[in-house]
Amino acid sequence: MKLQRHGTIACLALTAVLGLSACGSDNNDSAGTSASASASADCAKGTLNAQGSSAQKNAMAEWIKAYQQKCAGSTINYEPTGSGAGIQAFIAGTADFAGSDSALKEEEKPQADAKCVGGQALNLPMVIGPVAVVYNVGGVDNLQLTPATLAKIFAGQVTKWDDAAIKADNPDAKLPSTAIQAVHRSDESGTTDNFTKYLSKTAAADWTFGNNKAWKAPGGVGAAKSDGVAGKVKSTEGTISYVEWSYAENSGLKKAKIQNGAGEFTELTAESAGKTIAGAKVEGQGDDLKMSIDYNTKEAGAYPIVLVTYEIVCSKGTPADKLPLVKGLLGHAASAEGQADLVELGYAPLPDSVRTKVEAAVKNLS
Incomplete structure (x- = not known):
């Protein structure tokens, strides 16, 4: 992939802009990076089925590979059916969580909340994709x-x-x-x-x-x-x-x-x-971390078209046999190591100020 040739440069650039704490040192050592990235994973057994955003497909594939290498007995399937289909599958109960390149809309939120017994559907930013x-x-x-x-x-x-x-x-x-x-x-x-x-x-x-x-x-x-x-x-x-x-x-x-x-x-x-990502703001409440991007940014040298892609997941109400694995996978995705793995795939890691909020929200899932 072309991105692999400048992964280290991209990593250094993002470290300067976003203050990241970890970056893969060499693309040729991807297996070692994955093992390191999954070191903080909370392992759980079982099967997850998720679907949605095709824009985050490559990121999700990397996280799933790293998690399953670390955690024997876990099977995680992610189908890149598109954001709309993913949200509908989450609402219908056929997806344990959904990937979406947009936060839930007002008309979708009540239906998604209804799936979360005793809780609400959360928008958790996981991937920033220019x-x-x-x-x-x-x-x-x-x-x-x-x-x-x-x-x-x-x-x-x-x-x-x-x-x-x-x-x-x-x-x-x-x-x-x-x-x-x-x-x-x-x-x-x-x-x-x-x-x-x-x-x-x-x-x-x-x-x-x-x-x-x-x-x-x-x-x-x-x-x-x-x-x-x-x-x-x-x-x-x-x-x-x-x-x-x-x-x-x-x-x-x-x-x-x-x-x-x-x-x-x-x-x-x-x-x-x-540079555009650094100006993004969290506008959700509590553990709902919906973000707002300034497309009219006047920051010198900023590229203005970026998207935040979310995982849509229940704050409460995920079935007991699924919850540990949801928390384990998404906890790895939100970790500094998991985010650092995104650089060479053509994504931008979450600013650490946002990443730590996502990590805390995942820990609060019940």
């Missing part, structure tokens, strides 16, 4: 876009790559007259919810469709899950889309520079994403 704007346009290698231009493209107002709006953002580029094919998620997705939230917060005059897990704008073409989006862009000339950073890197896709609130066109790196 969202890359990816494109496939021959001869264009350093595309840069303002929020307004990006909104116009996905709203169907800008339909050619040599449109005046794109030319204004890229005065030195040789832009072809190729038709733009904007690709969006066909399934309900927290990545879509976050991307459309970004557009609605930064380009309200051009993006009038609000934010939602389901794509609401007309036109464009849909692709299922993060893998499908990345594959569609890689194989199709003239495409543009949004996908979590690790998928962009693993597929070798070109990534656009995005203008932040300070007026800078910023490349997506661990350091630039970390």
